[in-house]
Amino acid sequence: MLSETAPALRLDGLTKAFSGKTAADHVGLTVPPGSLTGLVGPNGAGKTTSLAMAVGLLRPDSGTALVHGVDVWAEPATAKAMLGVLPDGLALPERLTGAELLTYWGLLRGMDAAVVRSRAAELLRILELEEAEERGVLVIEYSTGMRKKIGLATALLHAPKVLVLDEPFEAVDPVSARVLRAMLRRFVAAGGSVVLSSHVMSLVEDLCDRVAIIADGRVVASGTLAEVRGDSTLEDVFVRLVGERSVGAEDLLWLAT
Numbered sequence: 283m284l285s286e287t288a289p290a291l292r293l294d295g296l297t298k299a300f301s302g303k304t305a306a307d308h309v310g311l312t313v314p315p316g317s318l319t320g321l322v323g324p325n326g327a328g329k330t331t332s333l334a335m336a337v338g339l340l341r342p343d344s345g346t347a348l349v350h351g352v353d354v355w356a357e358p359a360t361a362k363a364m365l366g367v368l369p370d371g372l373a374l375p376e377r378l379t380g381a382e383l384l385t386y387w388g389l390l391r392g393m394d395a396a397v398v399r400s401r402a403a404e405l406l407r408i409l410e411l412e413e414a415e416e417r418g419v420l421v422i423e424y425s426t427g428m429r430k431k432i433g434l435a436t437a438l439l440h441a442p443k444v445l446v447l448d449e450p451f452e453a454v455d456p457v458s459a460r461v462l463r464a465m466l467r468r469f470v471a472a473g474g475s476v477v478l479s480s481h482v483m484s485l486v487e488d489l490c491d492r493v494a495i496i497a498d499g500r501v502v503a504s505g506t507l508a509e510v511r512g513d514s515t516l517e518d519v520f521v522r523l524v525g526e527r528s529v530g531a532e533d534l535l536w537l538a539t
């Protein structure tokens with residue numbers, strides 16, 4: 283049942299193995315309402331797997347995910363109405379313009395057509411997809427960054443309480459990234475909560491008030507940015523926890539020949 287006092291998102295013991303290899307190992311995370319949490323970790327650490335289980339896209343082997351107290355797997359409709367999701371490799375209907383896609387998406391969610399129309403126009407304008415719309419560009423013709431932005435627009439359209447965004451800044455140009463940061467800050471200031479994954483430590487330090495580091499499928503550090511970072515930089519803590527790798531003097535000698 284929806285709870286006013288519960289965390290915006292609470293993951294407990296989420297575990298998933300693919301062909302016997304554990305991708306997420308008892309992942310736990312608490313996202314307080316009105317906070318912005320960054321999930322960081324090396325390639326293959328289990329970020330996408332954990333986020334997909336958290337939002338009801340991938341069934342966990344065990345563990346629970348609660349959105350404002352509502353179990354994502356037991357009450358999916360209630361939980362998903364509160365969630366805005368940008369999954370990894372979002373599969374969108376592509377032979378539509380951005381506005382057509384948002385209309386389709388909104389109506390599918392049972393939203394009022396006039397509300398969908400006005401929010402879609404506003405999102406396309408703010409995300410600088412308006413000019414492509416005027417030229418009738420189809421989503422299939424969008425660049426990688428434009429696809430990311432239209433994916434974000436679909437996540438925001440129904441005004442969710444909690445945003446779960448898998449690498450939202452990947453391939454997004456610096457001007458659009460600034461707009462996106464401002465949008466997320468405003469969303470949080472209005473009481474919303476965000477979890478996002480990113481490989482860019484400086485972005486997480488600038489934007490997020492909480493952070494979780496995941497390595498080999500396990501959460502190895504989490505808390506406020508100050509708690510996790512201490513007197514170091516997030517990158518230093520990350521490298522210390524995840525392990526440093528270097529290119530030896532004898533590696534890749536063929537590259538310069």
Ligand SMILES: Nc1ncnc2c1ncn2[C@@H]1O[C@H](COP(=O)(O)OP(=O)(O)OP(=O)(O)O)[C@@H](O)[C@H]1O
Nearest residue numbers: 300301304305323324325326327328329330331332
């Ligand atoms: N559908 C799948 N089938 C088999 N193995 C998978 C599948 N999805 C993920 N994995 C494996 O699970 C592990 C975690 O992958 P995941 O995509 O969650 O990592 P990630 O932290 O998001 O990585 P990246 O930063 O590279 O996006 C990896 O070893 C990956 O190969």
